[in-house]
Structure formats: C-alpha cells, structure tokens
Amino acid sequence: MDYTFRFRDVLREQDLLLEGALVTLQLSGVSIVFGLLIGVLGAAMKTGHYAPLRRIAGVYVEIIRNTPLLVQLFVVFFGLPSIGIKLGPMQAAMITLSINLGAYTTEIIRAGVEAIPRSQIEAGMSLGLSGGEVFRYVILFPALKKIYPALASQFILLLIATSIVSQIAAEELFHIGAYIDSRTFRSFEVYTVITAMYLVMALFFRGAFAAIYHFVFVRR
Amino acid sequence: MRELTTSDMFWLLFAARWTIALTVVSILGGSLLGAIIMVLRVIPFPPAKAVAILYINLIQGTPALGQLFIVFFGFGVFGYDVSPWFAATLAFSLYSAAFLGEIWRGGVHAVPHAQWEASASLGLSTLQQLRYVIIPQAFRLSIPPTIGFWVHLVKNTSLASVIGFIELTRAGQIINAATFRPMTVYLTVAAAYFVICFVLTQLSARLEGSLRVAR
Numbered sequence: 001m002d003y004t005f006r007f008r009d010v011l012r013e014q015d016l017l018l019e020g021a022l023v024t025l026q027l028s029g030v031s032i033v034f035g036l037l038i039g040v041l042g043a044a045m046k047t048g049h050y051a052p053l054r055r056i057a058g059v060y061v062e063i064i065r066n067t068p069l070l071v072q073l074f075v076v077f078f079g080l081p082s083i084g085i086k087l088g089p090m091q092a093a094m095i096t097l098s099i100n101l102g103a104y105t106t107e108i109i110r111a112g113v114e115a116i117p118r119s120q121i122e123a124g125m126s127l128g129l130s131g132g133e134v135f136r137y138v139i140l141f142p143a144l145k146k147i148y149p150a151l152a153s154q155f156i157l158l159l160i161a162t163s164i165v166s167q168i169a170a171e172e173l174f175h176i177g178a179y180i181d182s183r184t185f186r187s188f189e190v191y192t193v194i195t196a197m198y199l200v201m202a203l204f205f206r207g208a209f210a211a212i213y214h215f216v217f218v219r220r
Numbered sequence: 221m222r223e224l225t226t227s228d229m230f231w232l233l234f235a236a237r238w239t240i241a242l243t244v245v246s247i248l249g250g251s252l253l254g255a256i257i258m259v260l261r262v263i264p265f266p267p268a269k270a271v272a273i274l275y276i277n278l279i280q281g282t283p284a285l286g287q288l289f290i291v292f293f294g295f296g297v298f299g300y301d302v303s304p305w306f307a308a309t310l311a312f313s314l315y316s317a318a319f320l321g322e323i324w325r326g327g328v329h330a331v332p333h334a335q336w337e338a339s340a341s342l343g344l345s346t347l348q349q350l351r352y353v354i355i356p357q358a359f360r361l362s363i364p365p366t367i368g369f370w371v372h373l374v375k376n377t378s379l380a381s382v383i384g385f386i387e388l389t390r391a392g393q394i395i396n397a398a399t400f401r402p403m404t405v406y407l408t409v410a411a412a413y414f415v416i417c418f419v420l421t422q423l424s425a426r427l428e429g430s431l432r433v434a435r
Binding site for chain 1: 277278280281282283285286287289290293294296297298299371375376378379381382389392393396401402403406407409410413414417418421
C-alpha cells in the first residue's frame with residue numbers, strides 16, 4: 001500500500017467544518033421543534049374521536065414512514081417548483097425533515113398516550129385532583145417518561161439523517177465535506193473526518209439526553 | 221429535453237429490481253455478521269461484549285451516507301477500484317449487521333433468564349444453550365422488529381444513488397434529467413418504494429399480532 005494519508009489537508013479547513021457542524025445542529029434543532037409540534041398534533045388526531053382526522057393522520061404516517069427521506073426531499077425541492085412553490089435548499093431541508101420526523105413522533109406520542117390506563121385517570125379524579133392536575137400528574141408526566149427514550153433516539157436518528165440533505169445542496173456538515181473533497185481530492189480522509197464528527201455529536205447528545213432523563217424522571 | 225414516455229416509466233419502475241437486489245444481498249450479508257455480533261453481545265465474556273458494543277455504536281452513531289463513502293473510497297486507498305454495487309452491498313451489510321445484532325440481542329434478552337439456568341443445569345455449554353434453547357424462543361420474538369428493519373433498509377438503499385449505483389432513486393434522477401418532469405418522476409419513485417415497504421410493514425404488523433396470540 002503506497003497511499004499516504006493526508007488528514008492535514010482536511011483538518012486545515014477546521015473553520016469550515018465547525019461552521020458546517022453548527023448548521024447541522026441548527027437544522028436538527030429546528031426540525032426537532034417542528035417535528036414535535038407535528039407529532040403532538042398528529043397524535044391528538046390519531047387518538048381523537050373524529051374518524052376523518054384519524055384517517056388523515058394515519059395516511060400521513062404511513063406515506064412518510066414507507067418512503068425514503070431522500071425521495072421526499074427530491075419531491076419537495078425539485079417537484080414543488082413545477083407547481084409554483086419555490087424553496088431554497090435550507091427551507092426545503094427544514095420542511096422535509098420536520099414532516100419526516102413528525103410522522104415518527106406521531107406514532108411515539110400516540111403509543112405513550114394510549115399506554116396510560118383509563119382507570120388511572122379515574123383514580124386521580126377520585127382523589128380530588130382537578131382536571132388540570134390530572135392531566136399534569138397522571139397523564140402528561142407518566143406518558144412523557146414512557147416515551148422519552150424513544151423520542152430521544154428518534155432525535156439522534158434525525159441528527160444523523162440530516163446528512164442526507166447535502167444531496168439538495170443544503171450547506172450543512174456533509175455538504176461542506178463534499179466541498180472540501182472537491183478542493184483537496186482527499187475523499188477518504190474527508191469522509192472519515194466528517195463521519196467521526198457526526199459520531200461525536202451523536203454520542204454527546206445521547207449522553208445529554210440520558211442525563212436529562214436522569215434529572216427529570218429518576219431523581220424525584 | 222424530451223417527452224416522458226410510457227417506456228421511460230417502465231424502465232424507471234423496473235429499476236426497483238436493483239433496489240430489491242441490493243436490499244436482499246445486504247440482508248443476507250448483514251444477517252451473517254449480525255448473528256456474530258449478537259453472539260458476542262450475549263456470551264459472558266466482557267471483551268467480546270465490548271467489541272460488539274463498540275461496533276454497534278460506531279455504525280448507529282454515524283450517517284449511512286458517510287459509511288457508504290468511506291467503504292467506496294476506502295478501497296481506493298488500498299489501490300483497488302470497486303464498483304458501486306460492491307461498495308453498496310458491503311456498506312449496507314456492515315450497516316445491517318449492527319442493527320440486526322442489536323434487535324436479536326433484544327430478543328435473546330426477552331427470553332426468561334431461568335431458561336439459561338435450566339439448560340446449563342442440563343450440562344449444555346454456553347453456545348449449546350444459545351443454539352438449542354434460547355435462539356428458538358428468541359427467534360419468534362425477533363421476527364416483527366427484523367422485518368421492521370428490512371423496511372428501514374429498503375428506504376436507506378436510496379442512498380446508494382449517491383455513489384452512482386442505478387437503483388430506483390438514481391433511475392428517477394436519470395429520467396428526470398432527460399425529461400424534466402420532477403413531480404411525476406419522483407412521486408412515481410416514492411410510490412414504488414411505498415409499495416415495497418407497505419407490503420413489509422403490513423406483514424410485520426400481522427405477524428406481530430399472530431405471534432402474540434400464539435404465546
């Protein structure tokens with residue numbers, strides 16, 4: 001093997017790399033906030049009493065969960081302009097990631113809500129708790145505790161999946177990698193460094209989510 | 221630029237065979253390696269467990285796109301030129317192994333611990349306990365999540381388009397470049413994935429129901 005590894009060419013671009021990582025984190029943050037909102041709405045529709053809304057939420061979840069994120073991105077970024085909706089790469093990325101995450105969080109939140117036995121709500125009411133107190137202490141808190149681990153791992157999957165939006169030229173970490181690759185021709189080194197950066201971010205957030213779980217749900 | 225013809229659409233939909241081929245070969249490769257990961261993960265030997273956990277974290281903590289590029293360009297480092305097909309099947313096999321290993325470990329752990337003790341008291345070695353007592357029981361429990369992962373893999377094979385492997389998504393890009401009908405083309409591509417994945421999702425849900433009844 002007469003290949004000389006030249007990681008220095010890649011690491012020289014540390015400012016660009018950090019900037020890309022920051023964009024990846026922002027993109028993930030925004031998508032998580034909107035994905036959660038969509039998920040709460042979707043779960044409310046799916047567990048509600050109104051059949052058409054249940055049907056709509058169900059179709060949404062099935063369509064999103066049975067098609068690739070990459071193709072969803074192509075439909076939004078390349079397809080929508082042909083019906084007059086033009087979006088920049090970053091807007092398209094945020095919208096698609098939020099809609100994508102929303103389908104998964106809908107299912108997670110729905111499962112959490114359905115896991116609270118009705119008798120527990122009745123027990124809370126018979127203890128003289130008000131409607132608000134029952135919602136807070138009997139429904140919300142135990143449901144959150146149950147779905148927290150699933151939500152946390154879904155968020156980390158999203159953080160990693162943001163790399164896919166590089167394919168519509170949204171300038172996050174992976175796209176920065178492709179740019180450095182095009183200037184240095186150090187493909188192997190570039191993608192090793194980029195991939196390692198995702199690993200660091202994923203492990204950091206996994207640790208952070210576990211710490212939050214411990215503080216919020218275990219210590220009290 | 222030219223018109224989008226029926227034969228274009230047939231060619232596009234027919235590219236699904238490469239998506240399926242890539243998925244099937246990766247499942248086969250991933251299952252072999254995943255079985256090893258699962259065994260390393262459950263035998264009472266800490267270094268083996270550490271290796272398996274490291275592998276799982278490395279794969280599950282990094283983007284599949286990055287893994288694909290590292291495998292694709294990695295062979296170049298050693299002076300070998302590999303085809304996109306080879307790089308994609310290898311990368312997705314390595315990827316699947318981590319997920320399948322972890323799913324199957326979950327199945328093994330769901331088998332009551334007394335089953336290990338009972339089989340140990342019959343004089344079976346650790347691997348014999350796994351082979352004859354634990355895995356047959358864990359197998360049923362693992363079927364629905366395993367099929368769930370297949371769905372995930374079918375969708376992820378779309379990433380192979382990025383290294384130039386012609387499957388559904390890449391075929392869509394090629395047709396779109398010639399005809400510039402992005403909405404029609406990509407919705408068709410999405411529909412093709414949907415059909416493949418939905419069949420698997422329904423199968424998984426049905427098995428989950430029937431296996432629960434059988435227990």
